[in-house]
Amino acid sequence: MAVNLSYRLIYFFLFLVVLFFGVYVRFDDVKIWEENKNWFYYQGEPLYAEYDSFFFARLALDMKEGIFKSGEVDRFRFYPDNRTNAKEGENFAPTYSLSGSLISFLFHILSSLTGKDVASLSFYLIPIFAISVAFPLFFYMKKLNLPWAGLIGSVTAISAPMYLGRTGIMRLDHDVFNLTFPFLISFLFLNFFQSKTSKAKYLWISLASIGLILYQLWYAHPNLNFVLIVTFLVALFWNQFGEFLKKRKLALSLKREDCIYLIILILPQAWYIYHGPYHLFLQVKTLVFNIKSPTAVDLLFKDFPNIFMSISELQKLTFWEAINAVVYSKELGVIGLFGAFILFILNFRNLIFLLPFFGIGLLTFISGARFAMYLAPFVGLGLGYLVHLLFGRIFPALGRIFPALDIFKEKSKQELVSTLIGIIVFISTIRAQREAISMVSAPKIFSPLVKDMVWIKEKTPKDSVIWTWWDYGYAFQLYARRAVFHDGGSQVSPKTYLIARSFATSDPREAWLLTSFVSNYGITGLAQIMRKENATAKEILQRIQRGEFDKSLPNPVYWVFTEDLIDKFGWIHYFGSYDFNKKEGQFGKIMAPICRLISPNVIQCPDLEDAVIDLNIGVIRVKDQIVPIKDIYEVDSKVLNKRSHLPQGYTLAFVRVGNQTGLFIAEPPSDSSLFFQMFILREYDPKYFELVYDNFPTTVIYKVKSK
Helix, strand or coil: CCCHHHHHHHHHHHHHHHHHHHHHHHHHHHHHHCCHHHHHCCCCCCCCCCCCCCCCHHHHHHHHHHHCCCCCCCCCCCCCCCCCHCCCCCCCCCCCCCCHHHHHHHHHHHHHCCCCHHHHHHHHHHHHHHHHHHHHHHHHHHHCCCCHHHHHHHHHHHHHHHHHHHHHCCCCCCCCHHHHHHEEEEEEHHHHHCCCHHHHHHHHHHHHHHHHHHHHHEEEEHEEEHHHHHHHHHHHHHHHHHHHHHHHCCCCCCHHHHHHHHHHHHHHHHCHHHHHHHHHHHHHHHHHHCCCCHHHHHHCCCCCCHHHHHHHHHCCCCCHHHCCCCCCCHCCCCCHHHHHHHHHHCHHHHCCHHHHHHHHHHHHHCCCCCHHHHHHHHHHHHHHHHHHHHHHHHHHCCCCCCCCCCCCCHHHHHHHHHHHHHHHHHHHHHHHHHHHHHCCCCCCCCCHHHHHHHHHHCCCCCCEECCCHHHHHHHHHHHHHCEECCCCCCCCCCCHHHHHHHHHHHHHHHHHHHHHHHHHHHHHHHHHHHHCCCCCCHHHHHHHHHCCCCCCCCEEEEEEECHHHHHHHHHHHHHHHHHHCCCCCCCCCCCCCEEEEEECCEEEHHCCEHHHHHHHHHHCEEECCCEEEEEEEEECCEEEEECCCCCCCEEEEEEECCCCCEEEEEEECHCHHHHHHHHHCCCCCCCCEEEEECCCCEEEEEEECCC
């Protein structure tokens, strides 16, 4: 008894180590935030480190202001389809929904109760919430008498690179509980089936039902709740399925109490669960078998470029890239993955509730990096399970054959050796995962840009709309409190192509006509025109360019250029220059290298392969190549000077801000794009635009002329 108690104390002590480690690797970033307080905070509030965090923080603010009303159109998103014309034909307008908004509601309530702002609460609570998955994971395995699987699975779960990257400081997002809920509900199911009394069963099934409701309100994926319920049904009818396999005769029967259990579990889910089977079908078809059946809208917009190709988390990984997204040691990753399969094979009935999520994790090897966080716990479970398997089952069995393994014949010696080896594997995993400390959760937006967004809030009419790239769409909704044309949840429509086209074109008239078309028609109007007139994407663009849809702007529109768009311009230009015949675009190239003056009018740029720019003769030397310079611009105190060298070549812009000068190099045709002209050079046509705010390079804002 005393020995068993000692082992239990070891397990619980190591579990505390797991929790401490998970919190430490996240809060280790605090010192960096304090060192960069001027950039990482705005007026005392920490800034969010993930794009979707702006969205959830904005919903919390909408709740505070009484704007959030479930079922109603979200007035900040996807203008103009979120106005009255969005109700005609297809409805492309995003709406407020209770499902998926529990995170915002939780932080709104906590903010009201504590008097703390949502951002400050996120700073301290998200790292703590992130380790919550360790609790159901550890106690699930401990209940199966597999504590080492639970301990090592918890370590890999909370410190996996992909999970850590989604649950660090200031990452207010679903992911913080997206592993916790399925493991918790599965643990409640396990307790239900292992309980001996009806009273206990009623308790566990009621808690599981509540957990499913909260999971839906948290993540809004009814397909995941549906598969959890299916696993419960399989476990409930397990013996009867076994009889069917033996006798080939199916006779399902339910006791009265079983019926009550099912009512408690399923009836409260009736408001959403009917969506589950269809969503599951779509997910399996698309993610597993890569079968994509386009909808009527997809077919209608099929000629427009696929925006998904530019989103990094959707890119497929090689086998080793997938392993590296889970653990920092390839060896432990492979061994753990192997162990996970063995774990499920030998413990299938007890782990059936977790099987769907192991399947989701395996999608990392098929469909992309976003699923790696689901794979991480199972790699750790597999690694820990091998300790139990080898020293608790295999070696004792071999002891009957090989005298050298006699030590494993005695239960006490088995536990001693298993504990020693378990501690070694646990420490090895901690050591491997300690690289997580080097990951830094930093803001996606810095205080100077937030200040400029607040300027928009204070200096523009309330019905103004922001025309910019989608990445900061949620941030503008939060800080500027203005509607946007697209954002991180609505970036895959033709609207993104039209915005990219406006930035990539060199014709300000075309850019204005594009702005006018999107502002007046939106995607709702575009769909109606294309369907009614059987028009192609190419024909629509040509008609926009001819001015056939020319209308005054119904709301004030502001073009907003931000510093981050320089790095994103490659994809922006690709989509904006998309050739509908060739089905491809041309990547744009605008570089902002760090350079130094090595002699009069001669500049060296180390991060451009030590390129040497000779302004005397107008060339760029890169290794054995010589690239001509076409134009050189000098922008100083809003004064633009231009020198031309050759008929063709690269364009250089020396932009002076304060006492610093930055160099921008544009490759044709990027140098003629409105993005380069209006953002870098601040050159624009006053017939169509008015420069209203210039804080280059952080933000440059133009008001679009209404007519």
